[in-house]
Amino acid sequence: MKTANWPRTVAGVLIVAVLLFPLYWMVNASLQPSGALLRPDPAFFPVGGTLDGYRKAVSTQGPNLLSSVVVALGTVLVSLLVAAPASYALAQLKVRGGPALVFVLLIVQMIPGIVMANALYTVFSNLGLIDNYLGLVLADSTATIPFAILLLRAFMISVPKELTEASRVDGAGYWRTFGSIILPVSRNALVTAGLFSFLFAWADFLFAVTLTTGQSFEPITVGIYRFVGNQSADWNGIMATAVLAAVPAAVLLVVAQRYVVAGLTSGAVKD
Amino acid sequence: MTVAAAPRVSATPRANRKSRRDNRFAAWAFLLPALAYVVVFFGYPLAANLVMSTQNYTVKSFYTGEAPFVGIENYSAVLSNPLFSTAALNTALFTVGSIVFQFGIGLALAVFFNGRFLGSALLRSLLLLPWLLPLVVSGAVWRWMFDQDHGVLNAGLRFLGFDAVPWLSSTSWALSAVIITNIWIGIPFNLVILHGGLRAIPASLYEAAALDGAGAWQRFRHVTWPLLRPVTGIVLMLGLVYTIKVFDVIMVVTGGGPAGSTQTLTTWSYRLSFQDFAFGQGAAVGNVLIVVATVFGLLYLRSAKATLAEAA
Numbered sequence: 001m002k003t004a005n006w007p008r009t010v011a012g013v014l015i016v017a018v019l020l021f022p023l024y025w026m027v028n029a030s031l032q033p034s035g036a037l038l039r040p041d042p043a044f045f046p047v048g049g050t051l052d053g054y055r056k057a058v059s060t061q062g063p064n065l066l067s068s069v070v071v072a073l074g075t076v077l078v079s080l081l082v083a084a085p086a087s088y089a090l091a092q093l094k095v096r097g098g099p100a101l102v103f104v105l106l107i108v109q110m111i112p113g114i115v116m117a118n119a120l121y122t123v124f125s126n127l128g129l130i131d132n133y134l135g136l137v138l139a140d141s142t143a144t145i146p147f148a149i150l151l152l153r154a155f156m157i158s159v160p161k162e163l164t165e166a167s168r169v170d171g172a173g174y175w176r177t178f179g180s181i182i183l184p185v186s187r188n189a190l191v192t193a194g195l196f197s198f199l200f201a202w203a204d205f206l207f208a209v210t211l212t213t214g215q216s217f218e219p220i221t222v223g224i225y226r227f228v229g230n231q232s233a234d235w236n237g238i239m240a241t242a243v244l245a246a247v248p249a250a251v252l253l254v255v256a257q258r259y260v261v262a263g264l265t266s267g268a269v270k271d
Numbered sequence: 272m273t274v275a276a277a278p279r280v281s282a283t284p285r286a287n288r289k290s291r292r293d294n295r296f297a298a299w300a301f302l303l304p305a306l307a308y309v310v311v312f313f314g315y316p317l318a319a320n321l322v323m324s325t326q327n328y329t330v331k332s333f334y335t336g337e338a339p340f341v342g343i344e345n346y347s348a349v350l351s352n353p354l355f356s357t358a359a360l361n362t363a364l365f366t367v368g369s370i371v372f373q374f375g376i377g378l379a380l381a382v383f384f385n386g387r388f389l390g391s392a393l394l395r396s397l398l399l400l401p402w403l404l405p406l407v408v409s410g411a412v413w414r415w416m417f418d419q420d421h422g423v424l425n426a427g428l429r430f431l432g433f434d435a436v437p438w439l440s441s442t443s444w445a446l447s448a449v450i451i452t453n454i455w456i457g458i459p460f461n462l463v464i465l466h467g468g469l470r471a472i473p474a475s476l477y478e479a480a481a482l483d484g485a486g487a488w489q490r491f492r493h494v495t496w497p498l499l500r501p502v503t504g505i506v507l508m509l510g511l512v513y514t515i516k517v518f519d520v521i522m523v524v525t526g527g528g529p530a531g532s533t534q535t536l537t538t539w540s541y542r543l544s545f546q547d548f549a550f551g552q553g554a555a556v557g558n559v560l561i562v563v564a565t566v567f568g569l570l571y572l573r574s575a576k577a578t579l580a581e582a583a
Contacts, residue, residue, distance in 0.1 A: 005386070005387070005388035005389070006388075006389075008383075008386055008388035008391075009388050009389045009390050009391075011383070012383070012384070012388065012390060012391065012394045013390070013394065015380065015383070015394075016394045016397050016398060019398060019401070019455070019458065020397065020398075020400065020401070022401070022409070022412045022413065022416060022455065023400060023401070023404075023412070025412065025415075025416060025423055026408075026412045026415075029415060037421060038420075038421050039421070040420065040421070040426075041426060042421065042423050042426050081304070082304045082305050082308055083305065085300075085301040085302070085304065085305075086301060086302050086304065086305030086306075088301055089297075089298045089299075089301035089302045090302070093294060093297060093298035093301070094294070094298070095295070095298040095299070095302060096295075101302070101305075101306070101309075104309060104313075105309070106568075106572060107565070107568060108309070108313045109568075110512055110564045110565055110567075110568030110571075111313070111317070111561060111564065112515070112516035112537060112557065112560045112561065112564055113516060113518060114516065114518060114537050114540045114541055114557055114560070115317070115320055115540075115554075115557035115558070115560060115561055116316060117541075118320060118323075118540065118544050118550065118553050118554055118557050119316030119317065119319050119320040119323070119554075120312075120316055121544070121545075121550075122319060122323065122328075122333075122550065123315065123316060123319060125333055138312065141308070141312070142312045142313065145305065145308055149305060173297075174297035174300075174301070178301070199403065202405065203404075203405035203406060203407070205405070205406065205407050205518070205519040205522070205523075206518050206519065206541075209522075210541075210545055220405075221405055221407040221519075224407050224408065224411055224523075225407055225522065225523055228410075228411050228414060228523060229526070235415055235421075238411055238415070239411070239412070239415065242408045242411050242412060245405055245407070245408050246404050246405070246408050249400070249403035249404050249405070250400065250403075252403070253396070253399060253400060253403055257396050257399075260399065260403070261396070261399075261463065
């Protein structure tokens, strides 16, 4: 029974407008000339706007955006390569010690990132992985792999055993069964895990700021941080960069909203 | 299972044993990369961190490979540092302040959006945006809004006839500023999980309560709240575990300043290791943080397990 409850809809729009105001303000500031932003009374609409901020953002932060894309895609790849086979074993094949591993994966998610950063810094500096794409991908994966395994395992448990046993009986090996049965039916779960890995690595600041020095490359989050820290802060450039850095999140929300909600709730409520 | 009934399944005991061995072998092969990852990227660093916290580990140690053992000296240095109590208190205030408001606002919004009305689902998914943004982006936006002279918040206050607030430059306001930012970031998470919990409450209970003459508040008090309790427990525990280790927001909005007034255990650990290059002390603070986070983490796992048991 769906009734148009107009007062509720209006109230809902108002709530959303208030809560999303900071995002509007970011876009608004990104389109105004630097000088206009430093007047005591802010302009609520970017009339007479300029794309200067975006020009500055692309020219100074363009390479950083590209670096972040590389790191995020690398993290998705490593996470899925490690997590998918492990989830299959944990969900479908009886392994002694499997439940213990699941418990360990739950616990390691509680370790504060700063502890990992501190520890990885010393390890990586011995291995020459500071300021290195692979190093940052591996560090980001410490956060995404446990999550991906738990999410994929929860899904793969629900794949009927008859399906995999039938494939075994027909003479397919474990790898064939994994490749031709498990992976295709788990496509949605793989997309969700990949999406979250991408978003995490894209947004990561802690590993990026501790494990890179900015000499060979700099992820966009560190770029924004240094941009903001600069005292002669040029806010329309910063806000334009912020808008560009927010684009993947917004696009993913629109394109893959149901995966996002599925991942968000599965991470919290399911085991 | 008889041999005749299942001719295609390995029939003899020997074949059975072989297939079981194959199975175990295959399972380990699939698990191997993940196991190796856990050992190399969690086991080793955590052990190294523990060792480092008992050493005088400095920049020089990276070149010479030497870091003299100092026992619990790092821990006593950290605990006797006046910044420790500041950072611990700030961590507590930041965590409790963030969670109380995130949860309260998130719950109110979940109840509101649980009502059916046009656009409810669309508006609710728009509210996810702040949660998906990189924290550095949210931090930068709020830092600009908090700006004392040109920020929109003070413009609003002046418009309403109040004095401008020195959000980021005053030691008494800066912590509120980072808490407000973090509340804003955390609302969507609370909203989505609590909304999911509300969805699971059968409508018939509300109809029965309405028939008994219960008003809106009574329905919330006697139906919604008790039935939502398991989900509430999970949201609060996860909130604690996440909020204790927040780093990005504080670094971007205030950098831990002014004068250490927004330094938490996390940002202080970063400062000790990566700005003061006292890696041993940074590791010691990190280990304190691990203990706190693990306690709440285990509580979370217990309440999550209880929820699953109840649901089963």
